[in-house]
Amino acid sequence: MSDATTQAAAWFLRIRGDASLAQQPAFRSWLAANPEHAEEYSAFEALWNDFGSTSRTEALAQAMEHQQRERPGYLRRGACALLLMLAAAAGWLGYRLSPQEMALRTPIGERQQITLRDGSELQLNAATEIDVRYSWRQRQVDLRQGEALFDVTRNPYRPFVIDSGLAQITVRGTRFVVNRLPDRLRVSVDHGLVEVASSRQPDEVWQVGAGQVIEVDGAGHLHRVDLAASNALAFTRGNLVFENADLGEIAASLSRYRERPVATQATYPQPRISAVLQLSDVEDFIRALPNIAPVRVSEGAQHTELRPR
Numbered sequence: 001m002s003d004a005t006t007q008a009a010a011w012f013l014r015i016r017g018d019a020s021l022a023q024q025p026a027f028r029s030w031l032a033a034n035p036e037h038a039e040e041y042s043a044f045e046a047l048w049n050d051f052g053s054t055s056r057t058e059a060l061a062q063a064m065e066h067q068q069r070e071r072p073g074y075l076r077r078g079a080c081a082l083l084l085m086l087a088a089a090a091g092w093l094g095y096r097l098s099p100q101e102m103a104l105r106t107p108i109g110e111r112q113q114i115t116l117r118d119g120s121e122l123q124l125n126a127a128t129e130i131d132v133r134y135s136w137r138q139r140q141v142d143l144r145q146g147e148a149l150f151d152v153t154r155n156p157y158r159p160f161v162i163d164s165g166l167a168q169i170t171v172r173g174t175r176f177v178v179n180r181l182p183d184r185l186r187v188s189v190d191h192g193l194v195e196v197a198s199s200r201q202p203d204e205v206w207q208v209g210a211g212q213v214i215e216v217d218g219a220g221h222l223h224r225v226d227l228a229a230s231n232a233l234a235f236t237r238g239n240l241v242f243e244n245a246d247l248g249e250i251a252a253s254l255s256r257y258r259e260r261p262v263a264t265q266a267t268y269p270q271p272r273i274s275a276v277l278q279l280s281d282v283e284d285f286i287r288a289l290p291n292i293a294p295v296r297v298s299e300g301a302q303h304t305e306l307r308p309r
Helices: 003-016 021-033 035-047 054-070 078-089 091-097 229-237 247-255 279-292
Strands: 100-105 112-115 121-124 129-134 139-151 160-163 167-171 175-181 184-191 193-198 205-209 213-217 222-224 239-245 262-264 273-278 295-299 304-308
Touching (some): 003 021, 139 229, 167 184, 175 229, 184 193, 184 205, 239 247, 239 279, 247 279, 273 279, 279 295
Parallel strands (some): 139 160, 262 304
Antiparallel strands (some): 100 129, 112 121, 121 139, 129 139, 139 175, 160 167, 175 184, 184 213, 193 205, 213 222, 239 273, 295 304
């Protein structure tokens, strides 16, 4: 839904509702500012008689919800009539905006893609746990472990919020990956804008744009990292991409694809490894590690251990 559509919906409600004469100059200026504004407003006038556009019907409903919050006595006269028409002609919208709760779990070695009621799409990496709680005013997701790609449907009045323990991530509509590693959180933005607020450092709130990657360390501090954001999407294509990765990241990533977990100790200095592999080649990669990096691979009683050599 474009900004012009959202603005036109808001103006349409004002004019049909109780817009004052003082608002008319602002309305005319908005119309004249961009030919698209007049086109969108005309489309809403046509929609008054024919509810054939689901996107504009949704825009009107969202604008109505927003203005009702801003001005509790707003919905009367023409706006009330419009609300009744919306309820009769677009019952599907109640489904998309209605509360929703679900727990999503992917087992080791398996990925999952799901579309939520509002049209947002989630792709969960293996061994990932997510809880979804949609209310009328907010879309809340708790990332308890693992990694997921979020392709969020835009809704300026109903933010999409991810709680990952170390940070809270807020968006209106964008595409990004959140990776919860044992000692840190990584956020990679493919497009759009994401707000990341540290849960442990209240003053650290960053805006992260397209192509950028940030990490939140165990103390809650935010850091920009020089990585390609596109690397984070590799799991959706059946690949793993390591770029200057330490053993902790490699162990956590590989463990998502094998029943026998991979472990490592937080020792320094850590070797840094760059590699690209298919998910089907995880075992071959582990066997080859000592040949491509200063790493020892040993088998313990319950796990495979990686140690610097």
